[in-house]
Amino acid sequence: MSVENLALFAFETGHDYGARVAAHLGMPLAPVEERDFEDGEHKARPLGNVRGKDAYVICSLYGDDRLSVNDKLVRLLFFVGALRDAAAQSVTVVAPYLCYARKDRKTKARDPISSRYVAQMFEAMGTTRFVTMDVHNLAAFQNAFRCPTEHLEARVLFASHFAQRLRGEQLVVLSPDVGGVKRAEEFRRTLADAVSEPPGGGFMEKRRSRGVVTGDVLVADVADRGVIILDDLISSGTTMRRCAKAARAAGARKVYAVATHGLFMAGAAEVFADEAFDGVVVTDTVPAFRLPTSLVAQKITVLDSTALVAEAIRRIAAGGSIVELLGTEL
Numbered sequence: 001m002s003v004e005n006l007a008l009f010a011f012e013t014g015h016d017y018g019a020r021v022a023a024h025l026g027m028p029l030a031p032v033e034e035r036d037f038e039d040g041e042h043k044a045r046p047l048g049n050v051r052g053k054d055a056y057v058i059c060s061l062y063g064d065d066r067l068s069v070n071d072k073l074v075r076l077l078f079f080v081g082a083l084r085d086a087a088a089q090s091v092t093v094v095a096p097y098l099c100y101a102r103k104d105r106k107t108k109a110r111d112p113i114s115s116r117y118v119a120q121m122f123e124a125m126g127t128t129r130f131v132t133m134d135v136h137n138l139a140a141f142q143n144a145f146r147c148p149t150e151h152l153e154a155r156v157l158f159a160s161h162f163a164q165r166l167r168g169e170q171l172v173v174l175s176p177d178v179g180g181v182k183r184a185e186e187f188r189r190t191l192a193d194a195v196s197e198p199p200g201g202g203f204m205e206k207r208r209s210r211g212v213v214t215g216d217v218l219v220a221d222v223a224d225r226g227v228i229i230l231d232d233l234i235s236s237g238t239t240m241r242r243c244a245k246a247a248r249a250a251g252a253r254k255v256y257a258v259a260t261h262g263l264f265m266a267g268a269a270e271v272f273a274d275e276a277f278d279g280v281v282v283t284d285t286v287p288a289f290r291l292p293t294s295l296v297a298q299k300i301t302v303l304d305s306t307a308l309v310a311e312a313i314r315r316i317a318a319g320g321s322i323v324e325l326l327g328t329e330l
Contacts, residue, residue, distance in 0.1 A: 006317055007050050007088070010058045011075065013067055017096075017284065017306060018058040024310030032079075042071075044079045051087040056313055061099035062263065062286045069099045073118070077125050084126035092129040092316065093122060094309060096152075096285035097261050101132075104140035119144035131312060133285055133305065134232045134260035150322050152312055154260040154283050155187040157303045161281060162228060162256075163194035169226040169254070171199035174218075176231055176243040178203055184230045190327070191228075200225070204243040216246060223251035233261035234282065237271035244276035254278045262300070264290040272299060 007030045010018020015029070022029045031047040046055075059076045063069035076093065083091045103114035115137075122130060123146055133152040135141040142149060162171070173191065175184035181203050192198040202220020227247045229240055240257045247255050255278055262282030264272075269291050272280050282288065283305040288296050296302075311325055 005053055005089075007046070007048070007053045007055045008058070008313075009046065009055065009079070009083075011044065011072075011079075013064065013072070014059055017060065020304070020306040021058055021094075021310045021313070024307050025314060034075075042075060044075055045082050046086060049086075050083055052089050054090045054092070054317060055083045055088040056092045056094055057083070058094045058096075058309070060097040060285050061095050062097050062261075064287075064289065073099060073121075077121055080122065080125040080127055090128035091126060092131060092313075093127050094131045094313065096133045096283075096305060096309060098132040098135055098141070101136040101141065104137045104144070115140055116144040119146075123147050129316065131309075131316070133283075133309070136232050150312060150316065152308060152322075153186075153326050154303070154305060154308070155190045156327060157283065157305065157308065158187060158228075158230070158258055158281065159191045159194045161301070161303060162191060166195075166226045166254070168196075170197060170224070171195065171226045171228060172220055172222050172252075173199050173201050174220055174222075174227055174229045174243060174247065175203040176229055176239045178205070180231055183232065187228075187230050199228075204246060216242070218243070218246040218250055220247075220250075222247045224253055226254040226256070227252040228256050228258055231257075231259045233263055234259040234268065234280070235263050235265045237264070237268045241271050241274055241276060244274070248276050256281060258282075260305075261286050262288050262302075264288055269295055 008022050009030050009032055012034055018029055032044055033047050034044045036042045061069055061072050080091050100114040100118045127147055129148045130145055131150040134154055138151060173184050173188040175181045185201055188199050188201045200221060205217035229243050244255045255276060257277055257280045260283050263286055273295060279299050279301060281301045283303045285305055288300055288302060312322060315322055315325060
């Protein structure tokens with residue numbers, strides 16, 4: 001891949017992630033000036049010439065102790081606009097974690113469809129292509145954007161991890177609810193290619209009404225097996241715990257919670273300290289900064305996703321295949 005026409009950017013709050021992506025590509029991050037003003041406003045601008053260049057901006061859209069998710073979203077939108085005004089040939093946004101992706105349909109009268117509004121804002125600012133990883137609802141994501149999109153998946157990373165960690169174990173891949181069955185089945189097939197004995201599959205019954213989750217039927221044979229509970233993200237973790245406890249009650253030998261994005265919101269530390277879990281595996285799209293360091297050291301495994309993101313950028317820039325990268329070509 002020629003990097004002569006490529007400019008790779010990351011903001012200060014995601015600089016470490018962006019720098020690791022850049023290292024895999026064998027190129028430096030382009031310099032960015034960021035300024036915060038007394039009234040809460042801010043600006044960001046590229047410090048080098050981007051005229052005629054293909055710009056890639058890496059920014060995972062989660063809130064942290066310094067910037068809210070809305071702060072990061074606005075900063076990214078304005079920076080895309082600044083790049084286009086500076087005559088960048090194209091601007092590809094790489095958001096490993098995409099905010100507002102869970103609000104993808106109306107669940108009550110007059111509800112906003114926030115995921116579509118976010119897509120429209122990026123397009124209005126001149127985004128040429130949008131890249132994300134393991135979005136909550138793939139069909140909604142693809143339909144929300146009119147510009148080209150790329151959807152990366154971490155299942156190959158998880159499959160490689162568990163093929164080593166649970167070598168020789170009989171395994172079952174569970175979805176914590178019916179809505180995630182397709183995602184769990186795709187991971188089960190990927191894992192089957194990496195282990196000696198094909199894993200089983202199943203799901204947990206789940207109903208949610210007014211924030212209350214019910215349903216306790218486990219549809220799977222997990223007795224004397226290692227169980228991997230897979231979801232796209234972990235928020236408080238209560239859904240995962242229900243599934244883990246049901247698997248333990250049904251005789252599972254080991255239970256692991258697995259998700260691409262570990263948000264670990266309020267209450268998650270208590271949930272994952274539960275003996276029902278042998279471990280939790282996430283990627284680094286969202287750092288596990290909300291959990292106590294002792295719990296992270298004891299139970300949390302964070303897989304590096306930057307090589308996958310870098311290879312996706314390499315292929316986009318060179319006209320290569322993302323389908324082949326993800327191993328999904330039939």
